[in-house]
Amino acid sequence: MTNPLDGLAAALADGSVEIVDLTHTLDPDFPVIVLPPEFGQCARFRMEEVSAYDGRGPAWKWHNISMNEHTGTHFDAPIHWVSGRDVANGAVDEIDPSVFVGPVVVIDCSEGAARNDDFELTPEIIVAWEAEHGSIPADSWVLMRTDWSKRRGADYLNMADDGPHSPGPTPAAIEKLLARNIRGFGTETVGTDAGQGAHYVPPYPAHYLLHGAGKYGLQCLSNLDRLPPTGAMLIAPPLKIKGGTGSPLRVLALVPARTGSGENA
Amino acid sequence: MTDKLLPPKKKNPQLRQMVPTLPPQMRSRAALGLTSAAARGAFMLQHCEECGAVQYPPRDACGSCLSVDLAWRETARDGTVIAETRIHASPDPYYRERLPWRSGLVRLSAGPTVLCHLHGDVKRGDPIRMDLKLDKAGQGVMIALPQERSPDMEDDPQLRELTAHPKHRRVLITDIRSPVAQPLIEALLKAGAAQVFVGESESWRRGSDHAAIAALDKVSVLPLDVSDPSSVKKLAAEIGGKTDILINTARHVRPGGVLGSDTVFAREEFEINALGLMRLAQAFGPGMASRTADGVNSAVAFVNVLSVHALSADPHYGAFSASQAAALSISQTLRAEFASSGLRMINVFTGPTDDEWHQPLPPPKVAPKALAKSIVEGLCEGLEDVFCGDVARDLEERWRRDPKVLERELAGGG
Numbered sequence: 001m002t003n004p005l006d007g008l009a010a011a012l013a014d015g016s017v018e019i020v021d022l023t024h025t026l027d028p029d030f031p032v033i034v035l036p037p038e039f040g041q042c043a044r045f046r047m048e049e050v051s052a053y054d055g056r057g058p059a060w061k062w063h064n065i066s067m068n069e070h071t072g073t074h075f076d077a078p079i080h081w082v083s084g085r086d087v088a089n090g091a092v093d094e095i096d097p098s099v100f101v102g103p104v105v106v107i108d109c110s111e112g113a114a115r116n117d118d119f120e121l122t123p124e125i126i127v128a129w130e131a132e133h134g135s136i137p138a139d140s141w142v143l144m145r146t147d148w149s150k151r152r153g154a155d156y157l158n159m160a161d162d163g164p165h166s167p168g169p170t171p172a173a174i175e176k177l178l179a180r181n182i183r184g185f186g187t188e189t190v191g192t193d194a195g196q197g198a199h200y201v202p203p204y205p206a207h208y209l210l211h212g213a214g215k216y217g218l219q220c221l222s223n224l225d226r227l228p229p230t231g232a233m234l235i236a237p238p239l240k241i242k243g244g245t246g247s248p249l250r251v252l253a254l255v256p257a258r259t260g261s262g263e264n265a
Numbered sequence: 266m267t268d269k270l271l272p273p274k275k276k277n278p279q280l281r282q283m284v285p286t287l288p289p290q291m292r293s294r295a296a297l298g299l300t301s302a303a304a305r306g307a308f309m310l311q312h313c314e315e316c317g318a319v320q321y322p323p324r325d326a327c328g329s330c331l332s333v334d335l336a337w338r339e340t341a342r343d344g345t346v347i348a349e350t351r352i353h354a355s356p357d358p359y360y361r362e363r364l365p366w367r368s369g370l371v372r373l374s375a376g377p378t379v380l381c382h383l384h385g386d387v388k389r390g391d392p393i394r395m396d397l398k399l400d401k402a403g404q405g406v407m408i409a410l411p412q413e414r415s416p417d418m419e420d421d422p423q424l425r426e427l428t429a430h431p432k433h434r435r436v437l438i439t440d441i442r443s444p445v446a447q448p449l450i451e452a453l454l455k456a457g458a459a460q461v462f463v464g465e466s467e468s469w470r471r472g473s474d475h476a477a478i479a480a481l482d483k484v485s486v487l488p489l490d491v492s493d494p495s496s497v498k499k500l501a502a503e504i505g506g507k508t509d510i511l512i513n514t515a516r517h518v519r520p521g522g523v524l525g526s527d528t529v530f531a532r533e534e535f536e537i538n539a540l541g542l543m544r545l546a547q548a549f550g551p552g553m554a555s556r557t558a559d560g561v562n563s564a565v566a567f568v569n570v571l572s573v574h575a576l577s578a579d580p581h582y583g584a585f586s587a588s589q590a591a592a593l594s595i596s597q598t599l600r601a602e603f604a605s606s607g608l609r610m611i612n613v614f615t616g617p618t619d620d621e622w623h624q625p626l627p628p629p630k631v632a633p634k635a636l637a638k639s640i641v642e643g644l645c646e647g648l649e650d651v652f653c654g655d656v657a658r659d660l661e662e663r664w665r666r667d668p669k670v671l672e673r674e675l676a677g678g679g
Contacts, residue, residue, distance in 0.1 A: 153469050159470060
């Protein structure tokens with residue numbers, strides 16, 4: 001009997017499988033989604049020192065932290081959206097943990113997003129991607145790469161008088177992904193939907209359609225440019241919050257090293 | 266003629282910074298009536314309800330008829346200087362550092378003859394206007410001022426000791442998003458402030474007028490979020506040593522009572538309005554308190570803008586009122602803690618402000634410009650409690666008269 005993990009352990013040890021961190025640092029000044037001020041808002045990440053090897057605790061340093069479930073790089077559970085409120089096991093503590101580790105494909109929209117802040121992921125782009133890389137496998141994570149995570153400060157939310165401008169999927173694109181029975185959809189922007197996503201029918205199609213279908217979301221991802229279009233493995237377990245609608249998390253990817261053949265070194 | 270106060274030279278880094286000293290502090294309980302009036306810019310003396318005598322200094326009984334029925338009342342401020350003294354030697358450390366010091370006897374038209382501080386522009390025989398001000402020890406003291414405004418009179422060294430004038434001082438306004446920020450910057454610069462730092466939270470949210478403010482002469486926009494301890498500490502590390510006046514304009518307001526609102530908005534209100542004040546005070550307070558004798562641009566005041574409903578709740582803004590009451594309470598503790606340094610804690614109480622969170626309310630509402638004017642007046646006069654606008658003044662008066670009646674009236678049960 002061989003242990004199937006032996007191969008992974010060896011690959012991690014010899015560097016033929018790399019671990020890529022897809023997570024932003026939890027920083028008090030990292031942008032969160034901003035809603036009209038009369039609505040309740042997403043709490044920013046905050047950290048208060050409880051002691052720092054001082055009179056409040058001589059030999060130890062620790063902090064109290066606070067945030068929203070949807071602050072920083074985070075996971076969206078189905079019950080986050082009204083369409084998913086009745087999805088069975090739709091809270092983060094109820095989701096089968098096998099969901100948190102699985103194959104991931106990356107659709108590169110970085111060129112389009114560099115040209116157009118409101119760049120849309122469309123069914124045509126998905127079809128073209130499949131023509132090159134093969135069908136999106138069922139039950140895989142699909143990430144939309146835009147290189148948006150490289151933006152800093154006000155350019156990240158890119159707020160204007162008519163709302164934020166950032167790339168995202170059209171309703172038809174989400175329908176297309178659901179037809180492939182994907183596990184979930186992730187982005188580099190502050191939400192899975194486009195900045196102007198409120199103006200689609202239905203509004204916020206990624207949230208509405210994905211969560212209505214019991215699928216999951218990941219947002220505020222980074223380093224997607226270090227992932228191959230196919231063949232990587234995503235590790236994205238949210239905190240086990242009772243009844244939680246989502247959770248900040250550390251997202252990692254297992255990536256076959258590109259240096260093996262020397263072609264991308 | 267008062268000598269015009271010149272901008273201070275850069276500090277000599279080889280000289281030790283002066284440690285704050287205070288004028289004498291011991292006073293009778295009766296004399297606290299002077300403190301109470303001076304704190305809000307009133308001129309009040311004891312009036313005997315039996316014989317009508319007006320007396321000074323304050324005592325527990327009337328000096329004419331021994332009645333204990335004494336009331337503090339607004340009193341005419343005019344008088345005549347009958348004697349003047351220039352003091353050249355004093356065993357008291359505070360006065361020793363500030364010699365010569367002029368004092369004199371003034372006969373008030375209201376009756377008493379008062380030993381008081383003399384402004385440089387008044388001399389024996391002059392008609393004067395008497396003012397009650399808080400000294401560095403927080404005691405109500407009298408200073409005889411020229412009856413008419415004289416040129417640069419606020420630059421008089423004895424008067425400047427009793428005020429928190431912005432001239433040549435560096436001011437931090439904590440929140441650029443407050444509607445009062447821009448008019449306040451203008452009013453401070455007009456009053457002679459040397460530099461204005463303005464805090465900007467969450468620069469990733471963009472603000473339409475922030476670039477215009479940052480482009481103003483003598484104005485610097487710096488990152489500051491009073492709800493974030495690390496941000497407050499970082500800015501204090503950068504500019505805490507040259508913040509002479511801190512004006513906290515950060516506040517979070519949401520309408521609604523207590524029963525119908527959840528605690529999410531309330532938490533925001535307490536985070537920013539109450540704990541934000543505490544974070545600012547902890548980060549900037551000790552540095553400012555150590556610099557209250559640091560020459561022309563010494564640290565003088567920590568200003569907090571509060572709703573007048575800190576005194577009595579507006580049930581339509583239930584959680585917000587609670588956060589204001591908490592902030593008022595914190596400011597009182599800070600005042601006690603700053604007392605030994607002479608750093609003045611000023612509360613500017615305002616009625617409903619003319620902004621989006623009070624939009625459906627009928628006038629009168631306080632315009633940002635009016636609030637800015639009150640804040641700067643509070644500094645120039647050296648007050649502790651400033652009431653801005655008709656609503657705030659009316660509420661204060663009703664609160665003094667009977668807090669229970671006011672509570673019932675605000676509940677709509679008049």
